[in-house]
Ligand code: DX5
């Protein structure tokens with residue numbers, strides 16, 4: 001199932017509640033955002049500082065949408081569990097910032113959250129291939145993490161394709177999320193390559209009508225869905 005998760009990184013932070021409401025579809029009608037993507041940055045793992053647990057807790061208290069926490073922070077083994085305890089539906093540390101990813105995934109599950117694992121563009125899939133069965137979501141960065149509004153790195157399409165093949169070959173129950181530079185154009189190629197959860201920051205929040213932008217992204221992704229019947 002195609003899912004669109006707006007990233008609030010570059011929304012109007014002074015009006016965070018309104019900005020969350022802007023992407024939430026009317027109750028029952030569905031079709032707004034499928035989840036909210038919160039980018040936690042510590043100015044060490046990436047050259048930018050965003051927010052931490054208190055802001056994520058405020059988001060959780062305001063929205064009824066599932067929240068996925070993308071942790072661009074060092075020492076994720078230490079900090080990630082609190083985001084699960086707070087009620088995030090999925091908590092996604094970076095593979096490059098985790099010393100014991102399997103132990104951490106199990107800890108996140110024990111605390112009632114889904115476990116994701118994120119890869120920077122230059123980190124090969126092989127870094128996590130053997131432990132993917134422990135996770136619910138693989139986040140493939142399609143820009144260098146740290147900032148919104150950057151162009152999609154086209155060479156990531158083959159990584160998405162290989163990730164989808166791996167999921168098919170192993171029969172894994174794993175979502176493939178892409179994050180960075182997702183627009184109504186790039187989403188088609190990412191969907192075709194096999195991604196099924198799409199993070200979009202500027203494409204949603206810079207649009208006049210955020211719900212229309214989400215609809216457009218979802219339609220573009222759904223009509224270019226990877227044909228899984230070709231997977232083994
Ligand atoms: C970048 C973040 C992204 C970012 C996406 O490090 O992980 O979630 O906000 O923004 P866009 O869609 O503008 O690339």
Ligand code: ZN
Nearest residue numbers: 007039070179
């Ligand atoms: Zn992100």
